[in-house]
Amino acid sequence: MPLPALAQQQPDTPDIVVLGDPLPLPPGVPAYGAVTIERERLTGDASGRVENVLSDVAGFQQFRRSDSRSSNPSAQGVTLRALGGNASSRALMILDGVPLADPFFGYIPFNALAPDRLSSIRVTRGGGSGAFGAGAVAGTIELASATRRDLPLASGEAFYGSNNAVQAAASVSPDVGGGFVSVSGRFERGDGFYTTPASQFTAATVRARYRDWSVGMRAVVPVDAQTEIQARGLLYRDNRTLRFAGANSSTEAEDASIRLIHRGDWAIDALAYVQARNFTNRVISATSFKLTLDQRNTPATGVGGKIELRPPVGPDHVLRLGVDARFGDGTLYEDAYAASGAVTTRRTAGGNTSTAGLFVEDDWTIGRLVLTAGVRGDKWTITDGFFKEATAAGAVTTNTRFADRDGFEATGRAGALFHASDAIALRVAGYTGFRLPTLNELYRPFVVFPITTQANAALGLERLRGVEGGFDLTPLPGVKLGVTGFYNRLEGAIANVTIATNIRQRRNVDAIVAKGVEVTLHATHGQFSLDGSYAFSDSRVSASGTSAQLDGFIPAQSPRHTGSATFAWENRQGFGASATVRYVGKQYEDDLQTDVLPAATTLDSVIKVPVGRHVTVIGRAENLFDETVITRNAAGSIDLGTPRTLWIGVRLK
Template identity: 65%
Template sequence: MRKSLLLLFVASPFCTPAIAQDSVPDEGRAIVVTGGGLPLPPGTPAYGSTMIDRDRLLGSASNRIESVLADVAGFQQFRRSDSRSANPSAQGATLRALGGNASSRALVVLDGVPMADPFFGYIPFSALVPERLSLIRVTRGGGSGAFGAGAVAGTIELASALRADLPGVSGSAFYGSRDSSELSASINPDVGSGYVSLSGRWDRGDGFYTTPKGQRTIADVPAAYEGWNVGLRAVAPLSADMELQMRGLIFQDDRTLRFAGADSMSQGQDASIRLIARGLWQVDALAYIQARNFSNVVISSATFRKSLDQRNTPSTGIGGKIEVRPPIGADHILRLGVDSRLATGDMFEDAYNAMSGAVTARRHAGGQQVTTGFFAEDDWTLGSLVLTGGIRADRWTITDGFYRSQSPAGALTQDSHFADRSDWEVNGRAGALLHMNNTIALRAAAYTGFRLPTLNELYRPFVVFPITTQANAALAPEKLKGMEAGFDLMPLDGVTLGATIFYNKLDNAIANVTIATNVRQRQNVSAIVAKGVELTASARVSDVSVTASYAYSHSAVDAPGAAFDGFVPSQSPRHAASVTAAWAPRTGPSLSTTLRYVSKQYEDDLENDVLPDALTVDAVANLPLGKGMSVVGRAENLFDKAVVTRNAGGSIDLGTPRTLWIGIRFGQ
C-alpha cells in the first residue's frame, strides 16, 4: 500500500503538463509560473532570520547541505561529523545550544514538508542537494506558528529552485582525495506552460580513518561511503494565479563507520503535492507521504565481531496542511489553517554474543504518533510599525507503543505494551518590527513551542561502545518559552549588520542521563536554559563580499539535585563563528574562503569527556571556460585540523580531514 501511494505521487507530474496546456488563463491574464510558495508576511523579520542565497548554496567546498547550514552560527548537529562519516541517526538539527541528544529540535521543512525521519527524528542531509534549492531561511528561536509542531529551537526552511534558477541542462563531475567521486546532473525542460525538473546525484569515497592512528586496531577501516538520490519536480499552472507543484525524491545512503562490517544504510521515498493560489483568497494546500528505512550493524571493539544488527527500521510519515489567507484589508495579512502529521515505525534488531557470534535475542519495537494543529496568525501594518502574532492548538496522541524480545529459539522473554497517551498543547508567538528609518529596524518577539519525543527516544535503546543508552516510554513532551530582541542596521550601501539577544527555556528537556557506569537513559530533565547573543554582518564592495555570523550561547541544565545540575548540555558549544570572504567579478575567475570556529563541548552530561575547540578553513576557486562551463577546485579543512567528533572515555573519533576536489561544472 505504501509503495503504491508513492508511485501514484511520483507518476502524477507526468500527467499534469497536458492539463496545463488545456488551461485557459482567467480573463485573458498571462500565466506566470513561479514554483515558489506564498509571499512572506511583512512581520516575518520580527522573529529574526538568516538567509542563505543560491550563490552560497553553489559555492560550498563540501557541496553538502549541512556544511552550508554551518554558516549560521548556532546551527549544529548532534556530532560534528558530516553526512559521509556520521551515523545517520545522529544527524539531528538544532540551534542555540539546546542540544543534548540526537533528535532534531529545529523544524526542517522542504517546500513546507517536514523532513525529519518519522522514527528517529534525524534529517537525511545527504538527500538534500544544494543545487536543487533556491534559498534557505533559518529562524533561530522557537514558536511553531504556521509551520507545524516541533520548532522548539527554530525553523529551517528549504525552498526548491525556481524556474529562473534552472538552466535547461546542468551538471558537474568531481574527483577528490581518497578516490572520492561526485556526479550530478539535471534536465529542466519547459512543458506546456509549466516545467519539469529531473535531477540526480551519486557520490562515493574510500573515506578516512575516523580513529586516531594511536588507537587503531586490526579491525579499523576508513569510513567509506556511497549514496545516490533522484529528484523529480513539476510545476503546472491551473490558472493565471494558481499552480500545482509536485515533488518526488528517492535516495539511499550507505556508510561504514570505524570497524570493518560496521555498515549503516538509510533510504527513503518521498512524494508531495502542493496547490498554491495567489489570488484574492490566497491558499497553500499540501499533502505528502514519506517511506523511510534504516539499518545498522554494531561491531564490538573488544572482539571485532558483530554485537548488534539493527537490520530493519521501516517508518512512514503522512501529512498535510491547508493555509488560507482571506482578504481582510491592505493592512492585515491573516493566516488560518490546519496541519497534521502521522508518524509510525518499527524497529527489528538481533543481538549477538560478541565472543561466539551466536544470536542472543531478537527484538521488535514500535509505535505511532499523530499531531494535528490549528493555527491563526495576523500581521498588522501601522505605517512603519508591523505587529505580528498567532496562536496554535495541537492535539497529539502516542499510541500502540511496544517492546518485544525473543530468545534465539523464539521464546518470548519480554512483551511490554505501553499505555496510549494524548493531550492538547496550546502555544503562541508575538512580535513587533519597527522601521525607524531606511537605515535601522528594531525587532522583538516572544514565543512558546513544544516537541513530542520521537518513537526512537520512546522505544529503542542503542549502543555506541562502551555506552548503552536505554529508551524511556514515559517521556513527556518538551516545552519551550523564549524571548528575544534585536536590530538590523544598514549604515552604508551594501553593508548590513544585525544583533539579537535571546533567552530560551526548554522545560522537560530530553537528555541522555548517566544512571550507571557506561549506562545512560533518556530522561526528561527539569529544563535547559539558553541565553546569549547572535551577531551577523555582510558587506559587498565591488567584486568583494564578506559575510559573518557569531553566536554566544550560555546554555545550562536546570536539574536540582542531579549530579549535572548547572552543567552545559552535551554537544553544546559556548561559541560558534563563521566568516566567508569571496572575490567574484561578473566575468573571469572567482575565489572564496570560509573560516569556521566551534569552541569546546562535552560528550556527556557529566562533563567528563571533552571535545576540543576546532578552527577549520575551506576554499573554493572557479575558472570559467566559456559556454557555461567552468573548472572548479574545492578544499575542505585546508590546514588539516584534527576535529574530534566523539570522545567516550578517551576513545576518539575524528571528523573530515583535508579533502581536495577538482572538477567541471556546466550550466549553472
C-alpha cells in the first residue's frame, strides 16, 4: 500500500497512456492522504475477497465483522474513521467512476467484485465529496478496472477449501482492433460454517452456506490517438443462508456503463450508467423456527452520469469542471406470516431519491507547494415515498403517502501539499460533505432476532465537517511512512436508537464526532516487503432530546483501535509467501453500550509454488489460529465470523 503523496505525483515526462486507464490524477490528490492498494495485493489475499483486502486500510469497516460469505447483504455498508452506527455506506465506493452502492439499501455487492478484474484501489479517508458526487461523508474508495497491461490473453484459477468450498475464476482478454475486450467469470460456493455457537444450537440451526456467480465484460475501443471508449457490463447472482434453516437471502444485479476518455488539451471524462438490482430475505422465528416475514422482492434501479472537463489553463494548473447526477428508486414487497403458516399482512413501501450537482476544482503547483480547492452545489430530492399495508385478502389497512422533499447543499474541500524535501511532504486539508438517507432507512423496517428496527420517513440529511493534517516521510529508499491526524463531525448522523425493549428506530442524532490518528507504513528490501496500517479513532455521539441517553457514548459498531500488517517474500522465479495479521478492538453491538463485541486478532497466510512457466500452486489459510470472532451480540444471542479456513488451488496465467 504505497503512500501516494510521493509515489503518485505526475512525472515531468509525458505519461505513457495505457488502454483502459482513467484520466491522470491531479497533483493535489495526495493532500487528502489517500492510500493505494495495488493489483498484486488484491489478487494475493488468503480469502480472495475484496472486502478483506480493504481491511488492510485501518479504519475501513463494514457494519459487521463478517465478510460477504456469512453476512446478510443489507449489512454490507462501508464506512471509515469509526463513523459507523448503522448498515448504510457512509463512504462513497466507485468502480471506474460508477457508484457501487445499492440504490435502495446503500450496501456494496462485494461478491460481485472479483479481484482479478481490478488494477488498484485508492482509499481516501475523509476528504469530502470533491468531484465524486454526494455521499462521501466518511471518504471515497475508488476501484479501477484492470487495464491492458494487467491482463494476459487468458488466465484462470480454481481453489478447494474447508467446508466443501469451491472458488473459481477465469478470463479471456484478446486484442480487438486497436483496443481489447476482456470477458471474465467467477463462481463460488460453500457449505459454510456454523455462525451460531454450539451452546446456542437449536433444531433449526444450519451452516451459513453460500453460492454466487458473476459474469463481467469490459471493452476498450480507441477512437483516435487521444480518445477511447470504455464499456463495462456485469451480471451477478448471490444466495445465502444464515443461522436457521430457511433463513435465505438473495441478491441479483445487471449493471452497465459507458465512458469516454479524451486526453487532449481539453481533457474529457464522460460517463453514463444504469443499475438494476433486487434483494430477497426470509426471516425465521427464533422460537417457533417458522417463517415469520418474507421480504420477497425489492427491485431497485439506479441511473446516473458525469461529465468532467479539464480545460488548458497553463502548466501550473489542473482545472476540473463538471456536472453529475444520480437517480434511484426502489420498492419493498413483504408478507408477514402467523405461526400457522398463513399470511397475515402484505406490505409495500418505497420511493425515489436523486442528487444532481455542479463542481469546480483547481490544483495549483507553485514550486514545491501544491494548493487544491473545490466547491460543489447539489440539488437533492426525496419523492413519492409511501407505505401501504393490507390484509391477506387485500383489504387496505394503511396507505400513507409521505410529503416530497428537496433542497440544495453547498459543499467544498481545500488542501495543501508541501514537498519540504525529497524525503518529506507535509499536507493539510479541510472539507464538508453530505449524504441522503437511503430508501431502506426511510421506509424499510427489519428484524434481527430479538431486535426490531423501525424505519423513519422523516429522516434528515447527514452533513460532515472535517479537518486533517499529516506528513509522508521517505527516510530511506524503499521505506515510506505516513501519519495523519483528523477531526470529523458528522451532524445529523443516522443511528439505530433504542426506543423500547427490543425495539429501535432510525433517527438523526445531533452528531457523531470522530478524532484520531492514522499511520501507514510501506517498506521493501530486496525480495521482502512490509505493509502496515493502524488507526486510533476516538468516536463519540453527541445527542439531546429524545436521544439524550446516547450523549457521550461510542457509536455502535465503532472500534477505537484497528490495525493490520502484511509481511511478504517473493523471488524472481515466482516462489512466494505472505502473512497478514489483523486486529480489531472492542466495540459495541448496540447504541446503549450494553452488548460487547470483544477484540479479535486473526492471522492469514499464503504460499505460492510455481510448477511451470504458466502454472502456480497456491495454499491459503484464513484465521490460521482459529480465533473466535464475534460478529453480533444481541443480549447474548451470538453470531460468529470466519473460523480457520484452508484452501489449495492452482492459478494459470
